[in-house]
Amino acid sequence: MKPKEIKRFQEQLIGWYQKHHRKLPWRETGDPYRIWVSEVMLQQTQTNTVLPYYRKFFIRFPNLTLLAESDLQDLLKVWEGLGYYARARHLHRAANIILAEYGGNVPDTWEAIRKLPGVGDYIGAAVLSIAFNKPYAVVDGNVKRLLARLFEVDAPVNKSSSYRLFKEKADSLLFHCKPGVFNQAMMELGAMVCKPGQPVCGICPLIFHCQAYQKKSISEYPQRTRRPPSPVHHIAVGVVYKNNHMLITQRKPEGLLGGLWEFPGGRVKKNESPESACIREIKEEVNLKVQIDAYITRVKHAYTHFKIIMDVFTCRYLSCKVKLDGPVDYRWITPPEIDQYPFPKANHKFFPLLWPHIQKLKKKR
Numbered sequence: 001m002k003p004k005e006i007k008r009f010q011e012q013l014i015g016w017y018q019k020h021h022r023k024l025p026w027r028e029t030g031d032p033y034r035i036w037v038s039e040v041m042l043q044q045t046q047t048n049t050v051l052p053y054y055r056k057f058f059i060r061f062p063n064l065t066l067l068a069e070s071d072l073q074d075l076l077k078v079w080e081g082l083g084y085y086a087r088a089r090h091l092h093r094a095a096n097i098i099l100a101e102y103g104g105n106v107p108d109t110w111e112a113i114r115k116l117p118g119v120g121d122y123i124g125a126a127v128l129s130i131a132f133n134k135p136y137a138v139v140d141g142n143v144k145r146l147l148a149r150l151f152e153v154d155a156p157v158n159k160s161s162s163y164r165l166f167k168e169k170a171d172s173l174l175f176h177c178k179p180g181v182f183n184q185a186m187m188e189l190g191a192m193v194c195k196p197g198q199p200v201c202g203i204c205p206l207i208f209h210c211q212a213y214q215k216k217s218i219s220e221y222p223q224r225t226r227r228p229p230s231p232v233h234h235i236a237v238g239v240v241y242k243n244n245h246m247l248i249t250q251r252k253p254e255g256l257l258g259g260l261w262e263f264p265g266g267r268v269k270k271n272e273s274p275e276s277a278c279i280r281e282i283k284e285e286v287n288l289k290v291q292i293d294a295y296i297t298r299v300k301h302a303y304t305h306f307k308i309i310m311d312v313f314t315c316r317y318l319s320c321k322v323k324l325d326g327p328v329d330y331r332w333i334t335p336p337e338i339d340q341y342p343f344p345k346a347n348h349k350f351f352p353l354l355w356p357h358i359q360k361l362k363k364k365r
Contacts, residue, residue, distance in 0.1 A: 090117040189204070293313070
């Protein structure tokens with residue numbers, strides 16, 4: 001676009017945003033801490049999903065000092081169900097760095113903020129532009145889709161090598177006087193109008209700038225590379241019950257679901273029954289000899305790059321002492337105490353079915 005066209009583009013986009021944007025709590029504050037947390041939560045997560053977590057988060061951690069000085073388990077419990085738990089761990093580490101090195105103030109330079117754990121180009125640009133009015137263009141999924149249609153970009157939006165091209169396009173359009181407003185307007189238009197499946201072109205303020213609309217090629221953009229189907233892993237999990245207590249184990253602090261608690265179990269091997277896998281995995285993981293009491297349910301759950309099918313059993317403790325091989329900690333807890341620990345979302349899917357089985361086990365005792 002030529003300079004005059006870019007100026008018109010900026011005016012039309014911001015004018016639309018000022019009239020039609022959603023009222024969201026992180027748009028009603030200038031606090032860099034709250035803006036930073038919102039951007040971390042919004043990574044790979046829809047706005048409607050984030051809203052209740054955002055409110056709950058600031059009831060528990062109203063300022064950065066409280067977040068930094070909190071136990072990571074407290075944060076994981078507040079984050080429970082939001083997914084991508086590495087975000088919470090990085091947030092906790094970053095808060096401690098900010099408290100120690102920046103006096104509790106979120107840094108306002110590109111070099112400093114990008115050094116924080118979990119802060120990539122997108123979060124860095126979003127926080128600096130929205131909280132500090134610094135001229136950095138954001139490029140998220142909504143923005144890439146919008147840019148792909150505006151400029152008929154053939155580069156696949158889900159390929160990392162395409163990022164630089166989309167970043168150049170975003171930089172060329174950025175309104176330097178109000179970069180935060182501009183960035184939010186780009187993301188909002190992508191989310192609410194320039195949607196993935198059926199964009200609402202009839203109400204878009206930018207249709208006369210949009211090459212795909214003018215050439216009737218909207219359906220061809222954005223382009224994506226096809227990915228192979230997600231692998232499916234079969235898991236067997238056992239709720240080991242002993243003297244009115246259940247055994248839970250804690251995952252290592254790093255990696256997928258790091259720091260969360262779960263019931264012991266693992267993958268079902270080829271030609272192995274789920275019952276046999278459950279007994280074997282419990283022996284290997286926590287060194288306990290158990291007997292299957294009852295089958296609870298089958299849970300299906302999808303993660304980003306794979307899916308699981310999880311068969312869940314209640315198990316009778318027979319003998320041996322807990323010895324961990326994989327988990328970093330364990331607890332024998334009563335059923336009501338389960339609410340004190342952060343668990344993966346897949347576990348929550350069978351919690352409502354667990355209590356009737358526990359009651360039956362109590363009666364057997």
